[in-house]
Amino acid sequence: MNINCKGKLINLATPKVMGILNVTPDSFFDGGKYKDETAILNQVETMLNHGATFIDIGGYSSRPNADAISEEEELNRVIPIIKLILKHFPDTLISIDTFRSEVAKQSIEAGSALVNDISAGKLDDNMLSTIGKLGVPYVMMHMKGNPETMQQQTQYDDLTKEVIAYFAERIAAAHQEKINDIIIDPGFGFAKTVDQNFELLNQLELLQLTDKPILAGVSRKSMIYKTLNSTSENALNGTTALHMVALQKGAKILRAHDVKEAMECVTLYNQLKSN
Template structure:
């Protein structure tokens, strides 16, 4: 499997790592940590030096019960950062974490390479046609409701079967709109209980039936730190364990806060796989 990012084919036969850059004041782990331009540039440079293939930039916190942010505020936060990063690192492949088509459009026009949508187009009916016109890869996540109410929507007849129906419908809609490169994200922590998150991880390989690259984002999430009874800051070791399991289940992209450790997971997994 490959992704066409700004004319460059990214081969996903070896799993890739996506580094997280949250420029929100209220993200669950690193909210407010990167405010100044020099801090952001240093953090991104560090992630790139450690081997990140993509940098995922988000200006709207999607943690449970996060405050709603207007489109104007989201653009005000994210566009200058996109422009700054591309000026400093012209070859960087930026993924834009947004569910709004106008934010997606303006960021891609500014030079971003991928759109990462937590709602799979369900929160903005212009998203799919916009992404198709921009001709960029599109990551679609499984979520019910919105970040504000998703944790009230955890009822499923059969978790994996329901998710497969969801992705089948969204993939068909995206393909019909004209999007070529599609990635699915099962949405760990979104509209799922702690037990459902672990059921999902255990059966993750069943999502490979979609024949689309699979992005997994479990980095420092509550399924780890609540289970271990630690804080998000103490959840790196648990993250590494679950990233390794995700690779074994077929993950093509790991979305992480800690790039160095994730790259080490991939290297060890690939060495084992090659043998």
């Protein structure tokens, strides 16, 4: 279960951690936290030292009811950050979190290694063909609608079955564009209620039917802090608990704000599995 990132094979048989770096002013947890070069580089260095395999950079907030921004603004946010990180940490495997093909293209040209698309190509008709031409790994997520409308689209007859069918269709479309390295993300919090998020997590192992590695993104999300009657700032312990569940149910990548704690979870999971 390898993916090719800039000529380097990453073996996902052992779970990996993707550290989150939002360079948006309005992300639900860390919006506006990394405003200057020093803060950005310190955070990247910390995540890399704690064991992150990937750094996921997002310039467009995908939280519910997030404000839309122009493609130009998104590019202005992410391209300088990609170049900055690679100047100081040239071996970093950067994931660009975008649903726009032009942002994906320019980010890969600037040195990013993979693309993380919340829409699986549904919000930009050129995304899949662009990824195929770039020849990079592609994370495709399940979502209905867009960040502005998704929370009004939580109706399912059979959630897990519909998510698997969605990925079957999206994977087939990606294969038509010669995309080889595909990772699937069930999209916790995207067009799903709190109860539906837990239903999907409880059945996460069924997504292995797609024969693609699974990325779990539950870090500090509302499914945790609403259940605990808390806040995203106080959701680290709950995040760690659900990270272990995700690993036991087949997740190969944990997308996390707190890399140290996520890596501890992976280490304990590996020890548990080896015995």
